[in-house]
Amino acid sequence: MSEPAATMPPWIAPATASLAAARRSGRLPHALLIHEAPGAGGDWLAHWAARLALCERFAEAPCGECRPCRRALAWQHPDLTLVTPLEDSRQIRIEQLRDLAAELALTSHAGGYKVGVLTPADSMNRFAANALLKTLEEPPARTLLVLVASQPSRLPPTVLSRCQRLAVRAPTRAEAIAWLTEVRGTGAWDAALETVGEAPMLLVQADPEPLAQIGAEARQTLDAVAAGRADPLATAERWARSELPVRLRCFENWLTERIRRGQGAGDLMPEVRAGPNLPGAGAFLNIRELFGLLDEVRELRTALDVPLNRALALEALLRRLAPRGAGVAA
Ligand SMILES: [Zn+2]
Numbered sequence: 001m002s003e004p005a006a007t008m009p010p011w012i013a014p015a016t017a018s019l020a021a022a023r024r025s026g027r028l029p030h031a032l033l034i035h036e037a038p039g040a041g042g043d044w045l046a047h048w049a050a051r052l053a054l055c056e057r058f059a060e061a062p063c064g065e066c067r068p069c070r071r072a073l074a075w076q077h078p079d080l081t082l083v084t085p086l087e088d089s090r091q092i093r094i095e096q097l098r099d100l101a102a103e104l105a106l107t108s109h110a111g112g113y114k115v116g117v118l119t120p121a122d123s124m125n126r127f128a129a130n131a132l133l134k135t136l137e138e139p140p141a142r143t144l145l146v147l148v149a150s151q152p153s154r155l156p157p158t159v160l161s162r163c164q165r166l167a168v169r170a171p172t173r174a175e176a177i178a179w180l181t182e183v184r185g186t187g188a189w190d191a192a193l194e195t196v197g198e199a200p201m202l203l204v205q206a207d208p209e210p211l212a213q214i215g216a217e218a219r220q221t222l223d224a225v226a227a228g229r230a231d232p233l234a235t236a237e238r239w240a241r242s243e244l245p246v247r248l249r250c251f252e253n254w255l256t257e258r259i260r261r262g263q264g265a266g267d268l269m270p271e272v273r274a275g276p277n278l279p280g281a282g283a284f285l286n287i288r289e290l291f292g293l294l295d296e297v298r299e300l301r302t303a304l305d306v307p308l309n310r311a312l313a314l315e316a317l318l319r320r321l322a323p324r325g326a327g328v329a330a
Pocket residue numbers: 054055056057058062063064065066067068069070
């Protein structure tokens with residue numbers, strides 16, 4: 001078993017190669033926006049880019065052995081600043097951007113680059129984004145700002161236009177399993193990925209077995225709700241009591257799978273019917289309704305740490321899944 005930070009996910013290799021080429025030719029950008037598929041390794045790449053800028057023995061990649069590399073690897077390099085939402089907040093706030101700007105304005109401790117990593121950058125509120133814009137407009141020399149976002153469209157165009165973009169695609173299932181096996185050893189990775197989607201970074205520190213079980217159970221329940229065999233209210237109350245974020249992720253994956261199947265069928269009538277194992281189930285949601293529901297499930301998952309009645313919100317979403325007009329015994 002090896003250290004996750006040291007083991008390059010192969011699907012990220014094209015991005016690291018282009019950054020290494022930029023550094024070799026002295027064209028490392030001032031600002032980089034990493035657009036990642038959720039859980040595909042945007043943070044990993046941001047950390048790598050920081051080490052690339054800070055390494056003092058750079059040849060093809062950060063050497064991993066010099067003192068700056070070792071300190072950066074532990075996020076303890078004095079010229080490396082990590083900006084994430086504060087513990088009790090979902091947002092990156094303006095004060096944090098002001099602190100970052102002040103830090104970047106100082107002379108580098110090591111005489112080289114100063115690096116700021118913002119993740120998830122799409123959690124910056126409007127004020128924070130405006131404060132960042134000032135730094136982006138007049139970046140101090142030898143500064144590297146790395147923004148990681150899975151929804152860059154949430155950032156103002158003025159910020160986006162000043163960043164060089166780099167994409168991190170979702171790995172294939174086989175790539176994700178191979179990488180997790182390399183860094184964590186053998187485990188129920190396939191089943192755990194079935195639960196969280198192609199997002200191996202979410203599993204780097206997780207126990208795959210319970211996740212796999214929760215996922216299997218959640219999919220069965222969703223099939224049952226869609227067929228009118230399970231009650232949305234009882235399901236919502238049960239889900240709200242434990243592991244809700246994981247179950248909502250399953251809900252997203254389950255909807256995505258339905259959408260994919262509906263589109264892949266080559267049928268221009270975008271009406272997806274409940275599976276053949278669900279006799280008597282009424283017409284299921286059409287593609288547009290599925291997309292709408294998917295957005296709202298995602299919205300609920302990202303809003304979980306604000307005060308809201310989770311069970312009530314979830315019940316409303318599950319009800320839209322249930323066959324219309326079908327009475328369900330609680
Ligand atoms: Zn190094």
